[in-house]
Amino acid sequence: GAVVSQHPSRVICKSGTSVKIECRSLDFQATTMFWYRQFPKQSLMLMATSNEGSKATYEQGVEKDKFLINHASLTLSTLTVTSAHPEDSSFYICSARIARGGSNQPQHFGDGTRLSIL
Amino acid sequence: GQQVMQIPQYQHVQEGEDFTTYCNSSTTLSNIQWYKQRPGGHPVFLIQLVKSGEVKKQKRLTFQFGEAKKNSSLHITATQTTDVGTYFCAGPPSSGTYKYIFGTGTRLKVLA
Numbered sequence: 001g002a003v004v005s006q007h008p009s010r011v012i013c014k015s016g017t018s019v020k021i022e023c024r025s026l027d028f029q030a031t032t033m034f035w036y037r038q039f040p041k042q043s044l045m046l047m048a049t050s051n052e053g054s055k056a057t058y059e060q061g062v063e064k065d066k067f068l069i070n071h072a073s074l075t076l077s078t079l080t081v082t083s084a085h086p087e088d089s090s091f092y093i094c095s096a097r098i099a100r101g102g103s104n105q106p107q108h109f110g111d112g113t114r115l116s117i118l
Numbered sequence: 119g120q121q122v123m124q125i126p127q128y129q130h131v132q133e134g135e136d137f138t139t140y141c142n143s144s145t146t147l148s149n150i151q152w153y154k155q156r157p158g159g160h161p162v163f164l165i166q167l168v169k170s171g172e173v174k175k176q177k178r179l180t181f182q183f184g185e186a187k188k189n190s191s192l193h194i195t196a197t198q199t200t201d202v203g204t205y206f207c208a209g210p211p212s213s214g215t216y217k218y219i220f221g222t223g224t225r226l227k228v229l230a
Contacts, residue, residue, distance in 0.1 A: 042222075044161065060119070105216075106163040
């Protein structure tokens with residue numbers, strides 16, 4: 001159980017393109033999903049917390065207008081990288097936590113999306 | 119803001135040797151979680167510790183949570199090549215938020 005599907009797994013596109021990444025919890029409901037960015041051989045940097053039915057909470061230094069997050073249902077959150085540039089190239093990973101229960105819940109991660117902007 | 123540091127950054131061991139990674143948070147954590155990320159993969163949840171001084175074991179892996187709930191360790195006994203990967207600790211601040219701050223990670227390489 002607790003499977004998170006992330007799509008697409010790999011994107012290569014030209015500079016200026018907007019890229020949409022989907023994160024779905026397949027067998028559980030997730031009121032909260034998280035979006036991370038990971039550069040090669042580095043840790044996961046939390047970008048934003050996606051809350052179902054409300055605005056996302058962004059971490060300091062993350063541009064809201066650049067990284068648009070939508071969490072329209074209990075099983076789907078999307079991250080759109082708008083007008084992507086080469087410096088946006090990275091590994092983007094989402095995670096979800098099961099809706100029920102307190103803060104002591106593990107995160108279940110998607111397989112990640114490797115974004116390459118030419 | 120909160121920082122979570124791990125040492126060492128890298129560790130190469132011979133198969134059969136033991137391995138330990140240490141996790142230190144700048145703030146008190148309500149709980150600590152450990153994840154393993156294989157090369158090219160995504161983090162996979164290993165375990166969660168909640169209580170001060172808690173110790174948990176999973177086969178060859180031993181996890182400890184410090185008394186002050188600001189540090190933790192993961193010890194692997196008799197490493198195997200399947201243990202290769204990066205080990206991250208993560209935890210929410212005591213304020214009770216759901217977001218998690220990940221440690222800097224320790225990359226383990228096991229030489230056969």
